[in-house]
Amino acid sequence: MKTKPMLVLGIMSGTSVDSIDVALAQISAAPPNLMSRLLNHTSIKFPLAIRREILRVAEQQPISAGELSQLNFRLGKLFAEAALVACKRFRISPNKISLIGSHGQTVFHQGKPVDYLGVPTVSTLQIGEPSVIATLTGVTTVADFRPADIALGGQGAPLVPYADFLLYRHPKLGRLSLNLGGIANITVIPAGATPSQILAFDTGPANMLIDALVSDFTQGRQRFDKNAQLASKGRGIPALLDELLRDPYLKLAPPKSTGREYFGRDYFKKLLTLGRKHRATPNDLIRAATLFTPLSIVDALNRFVLPKTKIHQLIVSGGGARNPLILAQLSAALRIAPVSSAFPSSSFVGAQHAAPHLDKISSDELRNLSSRRGIEILSSTRFGIPEDAKEAYAFALLAYETFHQRPGNLPSATGARRPAILGKIAYAPPL
Numbered sequence: 554m555k556t557k558p559m560l561v562l563g564i565m566s567g568t569s570v571d572s573i574d575v576a577l578a579q580i581s582a583a584p585p586n587l588m589s590r591l592l593n594h595t596s597i598k599f600p601l602a603i604r605r606e607i608l609r610v611a612e613q614q615p616i617s618a619g620e621l622s623q624l625n626f627r628l629g630k631l632f633a634e635a636a637l638v639a640c641k642r643f644r645i646s647p648n649k650i651s652l653i654g655s656h657g658q659t660v661f662h663q664g665k666p667v668d669y670l671g672v673p674t675v676s677t678l679q680i681g682e683p684s685v686i687a688t689l690t691g692v693t694t695v696a697d698f699r700p701a702d703i704a705l706g707g708q709g710a711p712l713v714p715y716a717d718f719l720l721y722r723h724p725k726l727g728r729l730s731l732n733l734g735g736i737a738n739i740t741v742i743p744a745g746a747t748p749s750q751i752l753a754f755d756t757g758p759a760n761m762l763i764d765a766l767v768s769d770f771t772q773g774r775q776r777f778d779k780n781a782q783l784a785s786k787g788r789g790i791p792a793l794l795d796e797l798l799r800d801p802y803l804k805l806a807p808p809k810s811t812g813r814e815y816f817g818r819d820y821f822k823k824l825l826t827l828g829r830k831h832r833a834t835p836n837d838l839i840r841a842a843t844l845f846t847p848l849s850i851v852d853a854l855n856r857f858v859l860p861k862t863k864i865h866q867l868i869v870s871g872g873g874a875r876n877p878l879i880l881a882q883l884s885a886a887l888r889i890a891p892v893s894s895a896f897p898s899s900s901f902v903g904a905q906h907a908a909p910h911l912d913k914i915s916s917d918e919l920r921n922l923s924s925r926r927g928i929e930i931l932s933s934t935r936f937g938i939p940e941d942a943k944e945a946y947a948f949a950l951l952a953y954e955t956f957h958q959r960p961g962n963l964p965s966a967t968g969a970r971r972p973a974i975l976g977k978i979a980y981a982p983p984l
């Protein structure tokens with residue numbers, strides 16, 4: 554059946570709280586023949602006061618129910634304004650847009666049950682009131698995607714794998730989709746995969762610790778380590794990095810998801826203590842936090858992915874894809890990383906998962922390495938998806954699926970008992 558393409562806006566703000574990303578997609582038909590194209594994308598900065606408040610709340614600092622309610626409505630207005638600014642920049646009238654998918658701002662995520670008033674409870678909270686978005690833009694808005702998956706026993710995350718599956722599956726090539734936001738997440742898409750064969754999880758921090766260190770050391774003058782300038786001036790301290798790589802989160806078997814609740818303020822303080830112990834300068838510590846990201850990703854691949862699945866390509870997106878040191882370490886480690894066929898899963902039990910640290914490799918070895926073939930690393934841009942637009946695009950796709958009453962979670966990725974139709978629909982007021 555031929556359906557008229559819909560124009561859908563996806564709105565995303567991740568754990569970094571750096572900006573509101575808006576993607577415009579044209580989507581038609583239905584899986585497995587769903588067709589979609591990213592038409593445009595843009596980013597809108599957060600007002601500083603709101604950013605500060607979100608970070609404070611996401612760090613689980615006290616907030617009254619009244620303030621949380623205010624923040625929910627304020628953010629709804631901000632997301633609506635971002636959608637309207639985006640339409641202006643895209644030179645498209647909002648009344649041409651059929652649907653908005655708004656992820657909302659995560660202020661709490663507890664994917665595994667913990668005791669709450671005597672009952673093991675899983676919960677998540679993304680705010681940014683969708684009724685406000687629908688009313689101010691005049692566009693029906695799907696939001697609050699995660700709770701339906703949790704209600705079915707899942708972790709409510711990750712949800713982007715459904716989009717990864719639609720966008721990246723290939724009959725012959727095994728692919729990994731890696732998003733480097735505040736947190737790093739991977740989706741494993743084996744060659745010729747069906748939805749139930751998709752594995753996805755958070756590997757650990759991507760930019761969250763780096764950003765926290767840079768903000769602290771520069772007293773807020775810089776918010777992130779642009780192009781790894783500071784990390785590049787740092788000295789490598791392999792022993793510090795080894796200590797970081799012993800983190801218990803890395804050893805947890807998937808499905809697993811994490812966020813500011815674990816890699817936030819407390820973790821950052823632990824990192825400062827560790828830095829003092831190893832006599833690290835600020836730049837040394839930024840370097841260690843930067844290398845921790847790719848090394849923990851490769852550790853996860855060696856533990857949970859490569860022993861079972863042949864991977865040909867790694868497709869990178871998110872702001873961290875612009876960090877040259879993360880990519881250099883990833884590329885060096887993946888050239889040495891064991892290839893699945895050579896490592897049957899049994900030989901991995903208790904094996905070393907450690908990938909070579911950039912700081913332990915001599916420049917001669919590095920030159921040798923660059924001639925070796927390994928897993929090919931590609932930017933999502935190569936697939937028509939700019940690095941900054943990937944997650945917003947994913948929520949446009951998820952909203953489209955919800956609007957057509959189709960599920961958008963992958964139980965193999967979230968741990969839910971069944972597929973769920975995600976989100977809640979706030980209708981635009983009648984004309």
Ligand SMILES: Nc1ncnc2c1ncn2[C@@H]1O[C@H](COP(=O)(O)OP(=O)(O)O)[C@@H](O)[C@H]1O
Binds near residue numbers: 566568781875877
């Ligand atoms: N040029 C760059 N060099 C290094 N890091 C960058 C660069 N551009 C963006 N980043 C990092 O990417 C982060 C934002 O990534 P993003 O994908 O938006 O994450 P989130 O989904 O958590 O909002 C920034 O906070 C910063 O750490």
Ligand SMILES: [Mg+2]
Binds near residue numbers: 566574
């Ligand atoms: Mg962001």
